[in-house]
Amino acid sequence: MIVEIINTGNELLLGRVLNSHQQWLCRQFADRGYVVTRQIAVADSAAAIQTAVRESLGRADLVITTGGLGPTSDDLTRDAIAQLLGKSLREDATVLAQIEKFFAARNRPMPASTRSEAQVPEGATVLPNYFGTAPGLAMEVPSGKFREANRSSWLVMLPGPPRELRPMFLEFALPLIQRAFPITDAFVCRTFRTTGIGESTVQEMIESAMQPLVSAGLELGYCARPGQVDVRCVACGATAVEQIAAAEKLLRERLGESIYARDDESMEEEIIRALTERKQTLALAESCTGGCIAHRLTNVPGASAVLLGGFVTYSNQMKQQAIGVQSQTLAEHGAVSEPVAREMAEGARRVTGADYAISVTGIAEPTGGSLDKPVGTVFIALAGSNGTEVWKRVNAWDRETFKEVTTQQALNFLRIALAR
């Protein structure tokens, strides 16, 4: 089955926003056994949209478009596609009533331009929008129109805002797609996330062991990012589940503790889960990561039960006042040093009464480095009931990547400690 996604929007081609629809939609399809074959982004121009849709309808069983259904002057998708398919538009009374209700519920007057969202091409199925005003649209394009005879296609138009697109896709588009294209073959995709080793090394550690599975049809892929390498296994057919299980067993044997998560599991979820199970608590003292560790941990529901609190101790004064770092230690060793990291973690643990405390002190880009301690130098400490461990790393990245990589390392030290 051939699935193509067409994202419309000048903001995409001008590089003003990230295309989060691509990842989200591709992921939804993959998790249900459909693989997107191609994704295309084109500008908000009727000609560009029509060319892309015509080409995709000539190849694909299912074409999804995103964006261009709203009320503003650059929303052209609905009209352009109706014209391409030779369909007239009519105002749908039910859709109009829903739009009026949306504004009434918010005590806001309905802008006149919004009325255009109630225009529906003849024969199209309306996909309701519970989180906005523009409905989605779905229609079957008969065989012979753009493709060879006996091969019809489905065309589904979704609105641009993610908060509207996502629930609409899951609740209304997906059931329609699953009815039109039932999946018979099993398909499993699993990503193993590793940290601490490079891409070539990961490959060398697993390649020969994985060879028999690859020969039997397992697809193996790698994706390297700062501080992590993902290993992706895809299997199809009757033995897909067994193949993935065998792959996981081998990968865990070879890569051990370097694997920190599967698929969308995150390090922070694993940590909150482990602390909750052990009924233990955590405190943070962050200097150079500036709240990034706290931010990631508090993204996890339930974090409030185990994370007692955090200190963003940017200034030396705050290091001393809030968590009791000694002025002598700061004077002797400097704020970025092993002893200060140690006192920060121990101080945060003491002040909050937490079971564990993590501290981070380092030098982020652009300034502050020296010959001894170049930009990127960081000390990470973990204090617990068995004492305090301190690690030194040099994360020579730009400022934001430095924060990200350092946060990942700090969380990883805690994850490994909690797994013991």
Next chain:
Amino acid sequence: MIVEIINTGNELLLGRVLNSHQQWLCRQFADRGYVVTRQIAVADSAAAIQTAVRESLGRADLVITTGGLGPTSDDLTRDAIAQLLGKSLREDATVLAQIEKFFAARNRPMPASTRSEAQVPEGATVLPNYFGTAPGLAMEVPSGKFREANRSSWLVMLPGPPRELRPMFLEFALPLIQRAFPITDAFVCRTFRTTGIGESTVQEMIESAMQPLVSAGLELGYCARPGQVDVRCVACGATAVEQIAAAEKLLRERLGESIYARDDESMEEEIIRALTERKQTLALAESCTGGCIAHRLTNVPGASAVLLGGFVTYSNQMKQQAIGVQSQTLAEHGAVSEPVAREMAEGARRVTGADYAISVTGIAEPTGGSLDKPVGTVFIALAGSNGTEVWKRVNAWDRETFKEVTTQQALNFLRIALAR
């Protein structure tokens, strides 16, 4: 001029990663007066890559590919394209020496598979990779091969990792592109970022005033996200700069304080800049945003000079101990209340001696709401030398969006206060 970008990678079509190359490359082109016409993502298969490259070379003056140049088994782009163009590959001694040097400098053995990265198609220009091992490649594809006569194309292959792709593009690919395709026409794209008003309302506030400029060729676009609407103006030709200046004047008259930034300026940069200018300092007391405000502010170089520190006071105990919230206030009003927000901000300001302090206390998804204070309820306080102001908002979003929107609101209150 027609520019197309082809991103290769199964991880894109399986929805495992965001395609950050698209935004970054499109943005680099737009800033220099080139507009990307189409972006395509295809899987790591020789057939899919060859089909997409052949189609793009049939249309475009410049085709950029990303990914598939590395050492692992799913890196197929170089071989697939050499085959498509009928070019043989040869090992390039200079490239091989650079790769060997890369590993030697890191005291790591060179994995055997890495040697494949030194293969260069005949006639290709090598684009050095200073941040990794796989070089980029550029070549002119003669007219008549995929396009009509008299229209040759350029093909540029870039590696997948952003940290390698970005400096290579700026340092080596871009000068080559600018030599091959000199820009004569002015092109200006400017995005105005607004917060606090909806998309339709923004359009109603500016539409009629902007009409004369739009009739004269200005392109106007909108992009809505939680808590913000971007207004994008694009102008071409000799009067582009004047057109954009006139548009900015009108937008500022109509939208006033709602415009918080232009282009890539962020609210946090504006705040750090204003505090630095005024030689004033800031402290934070975050409950439900869990460090997100601190994280965003500390992404800005120079934050350490004005941000004295932050408290992530998830527990009531920490609210009391660290920043002196009264136990009676907590008991009487609850942790999510106007008086607690006030005491948090005033306490953080007092403890750190900062000129300003922001506090946030609220209820993030999934649990903790009540009839009086539904999930999403949040109190934001700003304490300064003129007293303390508190705002109440109901941000009924999922947990991560709630943190993001609340952070944006808190920063916006501070931004407006600093602008007065």
